[in-house]
Amino acid sequence: MSSEYLLLRAKNDELIENSACGGAVTSILKYLLDEEEVDGVLTLKKGDDIYDGVPVFIEDSEEIMNTCGSLHCAPTMFGGLISKYLKNQKIGVVAKPCDAMAIDELKKRNQIDEDNIYTIGLNCGGTVMPATAQKMFELFYEVNPDDVVKEEIDKGQIIIELKDGTEKGIKIDDLEEEGYGRRENCQKCELKIPRNTDLVCGNWGSEDDWTFVEINTEKGKTLVDKALKKGYLESKNPSEDLIGRRSKLENIMIKLAKKFQKNYLENNYPETDKWDEYWNRCIGCYGCRDACPLCWCKECDLEKEFYKDVNPDISPDPLTFQGIRLSHMSFSCVNCGQCSDVCPMEIPVARMYDKMQKIYREKNGYIAGVSEEKPPIFVPDEE
Incomplete structure (x- = not known):
């Protein structure tokens, strides 16, 4: 099917308040669990702090609130976990691009059953190693890493929020010129929007408190339609301007990745x-x-x-x-x-x-x- 674009957000105010960009992803996971479409969902939850992202398989939707928000300091892969431990379960999984690629390859090799899995992709500008992030926040942001309660990669910056509510952001380019910022493999990754998933969600091209969603498969369309009908989500169509902004940002990130590839795989090889x-x-x-x-x-x-x-x-x-x-x-x-x-x-x-x-x-x-x-x-x- 050709891709379909929507702006989605949760109808649950608590989800909107605690989640990233409208809580659509968390709301979809809640729908899958409440309506018993899956046996469980595989995602991340925050451990002791933002540097401690823990893979979790949730079977009870009451626990879904613990997974709200993004965790860029958790470069964890889900493909191997699914093929080794969840092969016979019906699951929903939140997948950044490298997760989506691994899951796709494992499907081709009959290690994951396509009929047993819903893949909810995430736009991804990259991840940061936890130790690198802590040192980076201390050196360049001049803050105590323990005071950082949220982080986000947006508009070419790594943005942090402190306990007192203040925010600080520094350009990714400036950080990476100093040897910090995103992991090397994230810097040269060309797949920023994983269209090999049932649907892709993120804040690229979205409005405040809304999630921009690109639906890629009939399975994804059916999932969204059911969640809307059951009252888990509300929707509206994005403007052509928002669609264009998202596309422009994706192209900028891909060009940046190709520049890094030239350095990593040619000049400095x-x-x-x-x-x-x-x-x-x-x-x-x-x-x-x-x-x-x-x-x-x-x-x-x-x-x-x-x-x-x-x-x-x-x-x-x-x-x-x-x-x-x-x-x-x-x-x-x-x-x-x-x-x-x-x-x-x-x-x-x-x-x-x-x-x-x-x-x-x-x-x-x-x-x-x-x-x-x-x-x-x-x-x-x-x-």
Whole structure:
């Protein structure tokens, strides 16, 4: 179906007050639970503070208020959680672009049942590592990180709100020139509006206290229509001006991502001898594999004895370890960056996988998590 645009907001005043941009997402999740359309919803809730985003599977709509608001300091991936632990459940999931890409790839590989899942996408300008955010707020905003109660990425700025209600914002460009701001993989991600979901929600192009929603599938349209009919939401049509503003912002973010790609994957890309140095740092902890949402093999090649030394308890040598993963990830990587985030030896593995993904894309046009067809490696009649 062709995309349909709406402005939506919750009819529940408490949801509007506590949620971001009108509470439409939270209200849709509440509808799914109340009407028993799903067994549960997978989303994030705030832990001790804004730096502590905790994945939560909610089965009771009374708990939905705990998930209100955005948490950009929580670069958590949901695809792997669904395929490993929620495969047989009917669920709704809130998905930023890299989540949506991973879920899409896992559907193609029969690891997630498309009939069992509603995907509610979120526009995303990027995420920030919690430790980076705390240091950044202290150095550049000159505030105590513990006093920050809300954060938002909007209008080219990272904006924070303090306990006393005051707000401060600094341009993302200025922060990232100093080595702070968004995660590297977020900076070079081109998918800012995940249209591979049933519907996409966000504040880009919205009015105050309204959510701009783009409906992408018949399933998404049916979901919104039912939530409107049951009185969970109210709607109106966005103006052409708002639609244009959203499109303009998306294009600006994509151009910015391509500029970062040029730096990360071309200008500043390590030479081959440097990569040997990186790979030889590898201690075979399996952290990159375990964090990757696309690693789903029931029997992992990396644990087969013939890849190891004489002692089966020793991991494969670094080049074998990384070579095997690279052979799997060159057509699968969705640029989430989780592998680099968890690497204790600070090997920029995500950069290598992304470089190979770009080469794969140039050869056959396939973009993991975005292209509708299966990867060519799974299609015998394609070269």
